[in-house]
Amino acid sequence: MTNASLIRRVRFAAAHRYFRPEWSEARNVETFGACARPSFHGHTYTCEVKVTGPIDTETGMVIDLGVLDRILAAEVTARFDHRNINLDVPEFADGKMVPTGENLARFIFERVQSALAGRASVTEVRVAEDDTLAASYPASNPAS
Amino acid sequence: MTNASLIRRVRFAAAHRYFRPEWSEARNVETFGACARPSFHGHTYTCEVKVTGPIDTETGMVIDLGVLDRILAAEVTARFDHRNINLDVPEFADGKMVPTGENLARFIFERVQSALAGRASVTEVRVAEDDTLAASYPASNPAS
Amino acid sequence: MTNASLIRRVRFAAAHRYFRPEWSEARNVETFGACARPSFHGHTYTCEVKVTGPIDTETGMVIDLGVLDRILAAEVTARFDHRNINLDVPEFADGKMVPTGENLARFIFERVQSALAGRASVTEVRVAEDDTLAASYPASNPAS
Amino acid sequence: MTNASLIRRVRFAAAHRYFRPEWSEARNVETFGACARPSFHGHTYTCEVKVTGPIDTETGMVIDLGVLDRILAAEVTARFDHRNINLDVPEFADGKMVPTGENLARFIFERVQSALAGRASVTEVRVAEDDTLAASYPASNPAS
Amino acid sequence: MTNASLIRRVRFAAAHRYFRPEWSEARNVETFGACARPSFHGHTYTCEVKVTGPIDTETGMVIDLGVLDRILAAEVTARFDHRNINLDVPEFADGKMVPTGENLARFIFERVQSALAGRASVTEVRVAEDDTLAASYPASNPAS
Amino acid sequence: MTNASLIRRVRFAAAHRYFRPEWSEARNVETFGACARPSFHGHTYTCEVKVTGPIDTETGMVIDLGVLDRILAAEVTARFDHRNINLDVPEFADGKMVPTGENLARFIFERVQSALAGRASVTEVRVAEDDTLAASYPASNPAS
Numbered sequence: 108m109t110n111a112s113l114i115r116r117v118r119f120a121a122a123h124r125y126f127r128p129e130w131s132e133a134r135n136v137e138t139f140g141a142c143a144r145p146s147f148h149g150h151t152y153t154c155e156v157k158v159t160g161p162i163d164t165e166t167g168m169v170i171d172l173g174v175l176d177r178i179l180a181a182e183v184t185a186r187f188d189h190r191n192i193n194l195d196v197p198e199f200a201d202g203k204m205v206p207t208g209e210n211l212a213r214f215i216f217e218r219v220q221s222a223l224a225g226r227a228s229v230t231e232v233r234v235a236e237d238d239t240l241a242a243s244y245p246a247s248n249p250a251s
Numbered sequence: 252m253t254n255a256s257l258i259r260r261v262r263f264a265a266a267h268r269y270f271r272p273e274w275s276e277a278r279n280v281e282t283f284g285a286c287a288r289p290s291f292h293g294h295t296y297t298c299e300v301k302v303t304g305p306i307d308t309e310t311g312m313v314i315d316l317g318v319l320d321r322i323l324a325a326e327v328t329a330r331f332d333h334r335n336i337n338l339d340v341p342e343f344a345d346g347k348m349v350p351t352g353e354n355l356a357r358f359i360f361e362r363v364q365s366a367l368a369g370r371a372s373v374t375e376v377r378v379a380e381d382d383t384l385a386a387s388y389p390a391s392n393p394a395s
Numbered sequence: 396m397t398n399a400s401l402i403r404r405v406r407f408a409a410a411h412r413y414f415r416p417e418w419s420e421a422r423n424v425e426t427f428g429a430c431a432r433p434s435f436h437g438h439t440y441t442c443e444v445k446v447t448g449p450i451d452t453e454t455g456m457v458i459d460l461g462v463l464d465r466i467l468a469a470e471v472t473a474r475f476d477h478r479n480i481n482l483d484v485p486e487f488a489d490g491k492m493v494p495t496g497e498n499l500a501r502f503i504f505e506r507v508q509s510a511l512a513g514r515a516s517v518t519e520v521r522v523a524e525d526d527t528l529a530a531s532y533p534a535s536n537p538a539s
Numbered sequence: 540m541t542n543a544s545l546i547r548r549v550r551f552a553a554a555h556r557y558f559r560p561e562w563s564e565a566r567n568v569e570t571f572g573a574c575a576r577p578s579f580h581g582h583t584y585t586c587e588v589k590v591t592g593p594i595d596t597e598t599g600m601v602i603d604l605g606v607l608d609r610i611l612a613a614e615v616t617a618r619f620d621h622r623n624i625n626l627d628v629p630e631f632a633d634g635k636m637v638p639t640g641e642n643l644a645r646f647i648f649e650r651v652q653s654a655l656a657g658r659a660s661v662t663e664v665r666v667a668e669d670d671t672l673a674a675s676y677p678a679s680n681p682a683s
Numbered sequence: 684m685t686n687a688s689l690i691r692r693v694r695f696a697a698a699h700r701y702f703r704p705e706w707s708e709a710r711n712v713e714t715f716g717a718c719a720r721p722s723f724h725g726h727t728y729t730c731e732v733k734v735t736g737p738i739d740t741e742t743g744m745v746i747d748l749g750v751l752d753r754i755l756a757a758e759v760t761a762r763f764d765h766r767n768i769n770l771d772v773p774e775f776a777d778g779k780m781v782p783t784g785e786n787l788a789r790f791i792f793e794r795v796q797s798a799l800a801g802r803a804s805v806t807e808v809r810v811a812e813d814d815t816l817a818a819s820y821p822a823s824n825p826a827s
Numbered sequence: 828m829t830n831a832s833l834i835r836r837v838r839f840a841a842a843h844r845y846f847r848p849e850w851s852e853a854r855n856v857e858t859f860g861a862c863a864r865p866s867f868h869g870h871t872y873t874c875e876v877k878v879t880g881p882i883d884t885e886t887g888m889v890i891d892l893g894v895l896d897r898i899l900a901a902e903v904t905a906r907f908d909h910r911n912i913n914l915d916v917p918e919f920a921d922g923k924m925v926p927t928g929e930n931l932a933r934f935i936f937e938r939v940q941s942a943l944a945g946r947a948s949v950t951e952v953r954v955a956e957d958d959t960l961a962a963s964y965p966a967s968n969p970a971s
Contacts, residue, residue: 110390111353116383118669122554122581122623127885138886140893146623149554149581151669159390162357165271166282167349169386173284191554191578205887209831213882228393237550237583239836242889246830246879249948254966255929260959262525266410266437266479290479293410293437295525303966306933309847310858311925313962317860333429333436335410372969381406381439398678399641404671415741426742428749447678450645453559454570455637457674461572493743497687501738516681527692530745534686534735537804542822543785548815591822594789597703598714599781601818605716660825694957698842698869698911722911725842725869727957767842767866813838813871 112159112230113169117179119188122149123206126193139205147191150236152211154183156219160227170227182218208234208242216244256303256374257313261323263332266293267350270337283349291335294380296355298327300363304371314371326362352378352386360388400447400518401457405467407476410437411494414481427493435479438524440499442471444507448515458515470506496522496530504532544591544662545601549611551620554581555638558625571637579623582668584643586615588651592659602659614650640666640674648676688735688806689745693755695764698725699782702769715781723767726812728787730759732795736803746803758794784810784818792820832879832950833889837899839908842869843926846913859925867911870956872931874903876939880947890947902938928954928962936964 124147125139135143142148156179160169192199192206198214199206216232223229235241268291269283279287286292300323304313336343336350342358343350360376367373379385412435413427423431430436444467448457480487480494486502487494504520511517523529556579557571567575574580588611592601624631624638630646631638648664655661667673700723701715711719718724732755736745768775768782774790775782792808799805811817844867845859855863862868876899880889912919912926918934919926936952943949955961 109357109388110392111357111386111388112390113353114377114385114387120580120582120668122579125887138891141621144621144623146626147554147579147581148552148621148623149579149583150552151581151583157387159393162351162353165349167269167351167354169353171282172384189573189576189580191576191580194578205885207882207887209833209882209889210887213829213831230390230393233834236552240892241834242831243834243877244829244831246832246950248830249879249950253933253964254968255933255962255964256966257929258953258961258963264436264438264524266435285477288477288479290482291410291435291437292408292477292479293435293439294408295437295439301963303969306927306929309925311845311927311930313929315858316960333432335432335434335436338434374966374969380408397645397676398680399645399674399676400678401641402665402673402675413743426747445675447681450639450641453637455557455639455642457641459570460672493741495738495743497689497738497745498743501685501687518678518681521690528748529690530687531690531733532685532687534688534806536686537735537806541789541820542824543789543818543820544822545785546809546817546819589819591825594783594785597781599701599783599786601785603714604816662822662825696868696870696956698867717909720909720911722914723842723867723869724840724909724911725867725871726840727869727871765861765864765868767864767868770866812840 108161110159111162111169112157113172113175114155114157115172115175115179116153116155117183119152119154119184119190120149121152121187121190121192122147123192123199124148125205125207126201127205128201147193152187153235154215155231155233156215156229157231158223158227159230170223174226178219178222182222183215208236208240209244212242212244252305254303255306255313256301257316257319258299258301259316259319259323260297260299261327263296263298263328263334264293265296265331265334265336266291267336267343268292269349269351270345271349272345291337296331297379298359299375299377300359300373301375301377302367302371303374314367318370322363322366326366327359352380352384353388356386356388396449398447399450399457400445401460401463402443402445403460403463403467404441404443405471407440407442407472407478408437409440409475409478409480410435411480411487412436413493413495414489415493416489435481440475441523442499442503443519443521444503444517445519445521446511446515447518458511462514466507466510470510471503496524496528497532500530500532540593542591543594543601544589545604545607546587546589547604547607547611548585548587549615551584551586551616551622552581553584553619553622553624554579555624555631556580557637557639558633559637560633579625584619585667586643586647587663587665588647588661589663590655590659591662602655606658610651610654614654615647640668640672641676644674644676684737686735687738687745688733689748689751690731690733691748691751691755692729692731693759695728695730695760695766696725697728697763697766697768698723699768699775700724701781701783702777703781704777723769728763729811730787730791731807731809732791732805733807734799734803735806746799750802754795754798758798759791784812784816785820788818788820828881830879831882831889832877833892833895834875834877835892835895835899836873836875837903839872839874839904839910840869841872841907841910841912842867843912843919844868845925845927846921847925848921867913872907873955874935875951875953876935876949877951877953878943878947879950890943894946898939898942902942903935928956928960929964932962932964
């Protein structure tokens with residue numbers, strides 16, 4: 108039976124900066140530009156999580172939306188909304204992952220995938236900081 | 252020659268509810284929550300149909316947009332717009348398919364694919380009931 | 396001191412139809428078109444409420460957003476979301492107000508204004524059923 | 540001759556928090572909720588500036604858009620984009636104005652009005668932190 | 684009785700340029716920049732027309748939407764959609780009005796107002812060429 | 828290591844028409860409808876470029892956004908914005924490619940892929956002329 112997907116969007120308002128402590132200030136600025144400013148800036152992020160699986164013949168659903176929403180509330184909203192990603196989320200602390208869209212998408216993918224515990228599969232997470240820039244994870248290898 | 256896709260969006264305003272007549276009222280409410288309410292609710296749906304094929308070297312098109320629009324008018328708008336999906340569309344009558352986004356996406360995929368009669372291939376249908384929830388069909392098996 | 400406004404948007408998914416029971420079926424159809432169909436259709440409504448007053452010099456706010464959100468939850472979301480406006484909201488029952496955007500905007504204006512109990516003034520309610528059609532209330536007399 | 544308006548939208552990504560230093564921590568949290576968290580959060584703000592005046596009969600314009608864009612770049616984007624409003628904008632430092640949408644709209648109104656130096660009049664500034672919450676300045680007194 | 688408004692949005696795809704034939708090429712470029720290029724450019728315009736009046740106590744409407752849509756089809760879509768405003772609309776021919784948003788909004792205001800023939804009053808027309816730039820007509824005199 | 832993608836959106840305002848000079852006027856109109864009108868029309872295009880590769884473990888990025896933005900400025904904005912695609916872009920001159928969304932997406936794909944010079948891979952370009960019609964390139968062969 109062919110699979111279908113459900114795509115759920117949540118939003119979070121967070122501060123962040125891009126900074127590698129083992130680099131010089133000059134190298135941080137050269138690499139990250141205005142994103143390296145020490146007093147942080149912020150975004151209204153949108154995060155779309157795509158969950159894929161067979162359509163249940165009785166409910167017509169790929170996943171119980173209530174279950175998915177509780178997972179997103181715990182793994183995304185509670186962790187990131189009205190937070191400073193660098194200061195409040197240990198995996199993005201200075202010297203750990205830089206809080207780019209790519210890293211956020213991969214991190215959320217792994218957390219939601221794990222929380223789903225096999226009930227369905229996350230097949231894409233897309234994180235956008237405004238309507239001109241988004242990152243998605245995972246991606247196939249490009250056709251060569 | 253590499254294929255391209257055309258993505259066309261149409262909109263329909265429809266009422267629906269989620270309900271399985273062979274279940275108890277309690278089980279319906281437990282499973283479907285507010286969507287199970289008997290007097291129906293509704294959505295302004297958007298439906299995106301992606302059609303894929305080679306680009307015609309003369310016209311620069313994957314499909315004649317006029318042909319696609321007539322098919323979408325017949326298969327999507329005429330069937331669903333200003334309708335009650337449960338009461339007016341036989342395939343979603345009580346005891347048949349529950350009118351979830353997943354089932355709507357699959358149903359529209361099959362109808363448009365059939366109506367295209369080989370002129371091009373539908374490769375994705377996405378049905379959204381608002382900007383936070385969408386379903387798409389078909390989906391590949393997730394990478395294991 | 397010059398006033399400012401806060402504009403808050405909430406969303407509700409509702410079914411409705413346009414119908415006057417004292418009119419013939421023919422007159423209903425002639426006047427309301429597809430909106431008169433007996434089995435209802437629906438929309439994902441957005442409702443924007445504009446509240447106006449002086450900016451509090453300490454908080455920087457026109458109104459406590461928590462207070463406004465509780466009022467909108469009670470007066471708008473609980474009343475209309477996942478409901479049938481004709482069947483579930485007595486003021487819009489058959490023979491009462493037809494559930495047009497204009498009537499919804501006026502009704503919500505009056506309910507929210509009353510619930511605010513003088514803490515601030517509602518100066519506009521805008522109700523949209525999709526991105527091509529909205530109604531707002533109140534409006535000044537056009538310049539003659 | 541009747542006036543017309545031009546509405547220009549710019550965007551800025553900024554961090555902020557709501558905090559009054561002369562208040563206790565408890566009062567800050569009670570008043571501002573999650574917005575009071577000490578490590579800041581952030582938004583992708585949109586700022587719409589409406590400029591009003593007669594339509595120039597030769598150019599067909601209310602204002603030279605290049606002039607307006609240079610003013611908005613200096614007064615809005617350079618000041619707020621990729622900044623921390625509390626730490627980087629003196630007028631919103633702790634103990635000064637709380638960086639609410641209402642105060643931002645009024646502040647930007649005054650700065651742009653002043654920079655226009657009579658070439659046209661700002662008649663509204665609208666600042667939104669996401670698509671559910673905006674503030675505008677100025678507002679008339681509500682009809683009583 | 685307090686008035687309400689209905690706001691209807693239509694869209695048109697049009698080419699245009701800004702050019703005054705009685706000016707030198709240099710002055711055209713200095714004044715209009717890239718908009719003066721001789722081979723035209725284009726926009727997907729959105730046009731919102733606000734119509735104001737009392738709410739009919741029977742229909743719940745400010746105006747019959749079918750009537751308004753026929754007027755907008757004739758006055759806006761048929762005139763501007765898939766057209767070159769400078770070449771195809773006589774009032775915007777070279778030496779006449781420059782096809783700015785301000786002039787388009789005023790022109791559409793006058794045409795729709797006239798076509799309504801007193802059935803309701805147009806109180807605002809807003810013409811946007813993208814989501815960062817719009818013009819509206821008419822505007823009150825700014826408060827002094 | 829699993830890849831991620833970055834999706835960047837740029838916008839351009841362009842005029843165009845659909846026309847094959849070796850065809851009769853009648854055949855052009857029959858095939859292209861209103862798009863064949865000789866005086867051109869236009870759109871506010873949005874162009875999304877998806878770039879895919881491994882996430883750099885230091886920067887957290889798939890590609891340096893500054894590099895990508897300079898490529899998009901040169902290959903997309905400078906070439907198409909405030910231009911007439913038929914008259915100003917040689918590859919879309921009369922008798923060459925018809926400037927459909929499909930051809931634009933493929934053309935931009937090839938130019939950006941070439942300009943990236945192996946720093947990352949373009950995996951999709953999506954060109955939309957409004958919110959109801961988009962084209963994307965490349966596409967896999969549909970599952971048979």
